[in-house]
Amino acid sequence: EWEAIQNGTGHTVYSGTVDLTTTQSGSSYNLTDGARGNHRTYNLNRGTSGTGTLFSGSDDVWGNGSPSNLESAAADAHYGAALTWDYYKNVHGRSGIRGDGVGAYSRVHYGNNYVNAFWSDSCFCMTYGDGSGNANPLTSIDVAAHEMTHGLTSNTAGLNYSGESGGLNEATSDIFGSTVEFYANNSSDVGDYLIGEEIDINGDGTPLRYMDRPSKDGASKDSWYSGIGNIDVHYSSGPANHFFYLLSEGSGTKTINGVTYDSPTSDGLPVTGIGRAKAEKIWFRALTTKFTSTTNYAGARTGTLAATGELYGTDSAEYKAVQDAWAGINVGS
Ligand code: ASN
Ligand code: ZN
Ligand code: CA
Secondary structure, three states, rough: OOOOEEEEEOOOOOOOOEEHHHHHOOOOOEEEEEEOOOOOEHHHHHHHOOOOOOOOOOOOOEEOOOOOHHHHHHHHHHHHHHHHHHHHHHHHHHHHOOOOOOEEOOOOOOEEOOOOOOEEEOEEEEEEEEHHHHHHOOOOHHHHHHHHHHHHHHHOOOOOOOOOEEEEEEEEHHHHHHHHHHOOOOOOOOOEEOOOOOOOOOOOOOEEEEEOOHHHHHOOOOOOOOHHHHHHHHHHHHHHHHHHHHHHHOEEEEEEEEEEEEEEOOOOOOOOOOOOOHHHHHHHHHHHOOOOOOOOHHHHHHHHHHHHHHHHHOOHHHHHHHHHHHHHHOOOO
């Protein structure tokens, strides 16, 4: 049977109507992205095991925007994976999670009312629940990029998922979850320094996490302290998320895409941001060439400074900003 790469249309839950790269196989279409390592999107149909069935159909239009149509969340997941692929390829020159041009796969509709999403190294795949009442699938751009980035971290620094390295692992997923969302430039799901603002995980419309002031979620920490390695990695990520916000945008108040941020520093000294485009280069270079499985906050400071020195020089404004941003979350001085 002959196959061809096609340009399909997705009517997503969170990102409006988007282009999807699909495959035509004879007279049917399926969610295989032949332009991105054959990344595929599968339907678990509320089951919790196996691969499920590859989304396929007689036309190349996917979903209707409502979560009750099982193709809608599939369109989000397929789109999020494509964006994340394109981001790593076009911004960082990396082809796929392992850098080998091979795609992963996504499974949507995991379980019933399942309020989470996760990456698994063993299947080299991402899995998404449908959320409370199966009405809020966890398939927004930032969540998709967050989960896919866990795969990237596993295949580069390998940051252990506990202690301070676990917090840095989680922060890496939030950082690139945010940068991919900005990269998408989608008018329905605009870029921000919030994580999970689309999926209503708290039931009151508030995001899951805030990078400008992580403590706004009631559990994450704004700054490093001795012992932060003992808390949940989704909370010990806070200082590193905060570091990335400070380095990108600077301390104080700022409105971006309609969201107002107010980012404090632990030392009370101001930080001048260098812009997200430079900050993401620094974090990626540190992640892929400096961090190891046991990197802690002090090591992340050293690693990002080394990366910054290589990219911009040690006498640069960028180098000073990295120093200031770490000082702003109580790491080094
Ligand atoms: N969604 C969570 C995460 O990516 C799942 C987990 O806790 N492993 O961190
Ligand atoms: Zn995570
Ligand atoms: Ca977001």
